[in-house]
Amino acid sequence: MRPTSRLLTGSALAVAAAGLVCAPAYAGDTDGLEVFPSSVVPGGQVTVNTSACGDGGTAAGDASAVGAGTFTLAPSTHEGDAIGQFRVPPSAQPGTYEIVATCAGDGRRVTGDLVVTLTSQRQPVHPRGSVKTGVGGALGPDPGQTAAGVAALAVAAAGGTWLLHRRARGDGI
Numbered sequence: 001m002r003p004t005s006r007l008l009t010g011s012a013l014a015v016a017a018a019g020l021v022c023a024p025a026y027a028g029d030t031d032g033l034e035v036f037p038s039s040v041v042p043g044g045q046v047t048v049n050t051s052a053c054g055d056g057g058t059a060a061g062d063a064s065a066v067g068a069g070t071f072t073l074a075p076s077t078h079e080g081d082a083i084g085q086f087r088v089p090p091s092a093q094p095g096t097y098e099i100v101a102t103c104a105g106d107g108r109r110v111t112g113d114l115v116v117t118l119t120s121q122r123q124p125v126h127p128r129g130s131v132k133t134g135v136g137g138a139l140g141p142d143p144g145q146t147a148a149g150v151a152a153l154a155v156a157a158a159g160g161t162w163l164l165h166r167r168a169r170g171d172g173i
Helices: 004-031 143-169
Strands: 034-035 044-049 059-062 070-075 084-089 093-104 109-116
Touching: 034 109, 034 143, 044 070, 044 109, 059 084, 084 093
Parallel strands: none
Antiparallel strands: 034 044, 044 084, 059 070, 059 093, 070 084, 093 109
């Protein structure tokens, strides 16, 4: 066999093996309760959905662990999914809470996790102030340090020019 065909065969076998190992783990996760967003601040709206109840299935949701009480999951426009919503109470404490849905047809119970935080993941925190990198910059907070930096650069440029001029005349360094 040629080295190229051995490389391709080995690569194909490695991809196939990885697919067989990962497929069962992924397939089992599709019938759980999906929580969007998975992290929310108190007072935020949460949407949950599941495909565990089958086509046209409904479910009774329970978010009493976080203090939101019960809610209903109804068939959605996505084939085979049931969807519902609830609002996290403003008094909810930070932590991880289990949300439960029980299918109306067969009584199947599915769960998902909701993380309550004090800061929202959707609103980024923008930095304020200047960067502390040493002498300072043109827009730094201390104009005296900026002037000292400019003076040091001017002295270095003048000294370099003087040395190059002496060398060009042949005076030596």
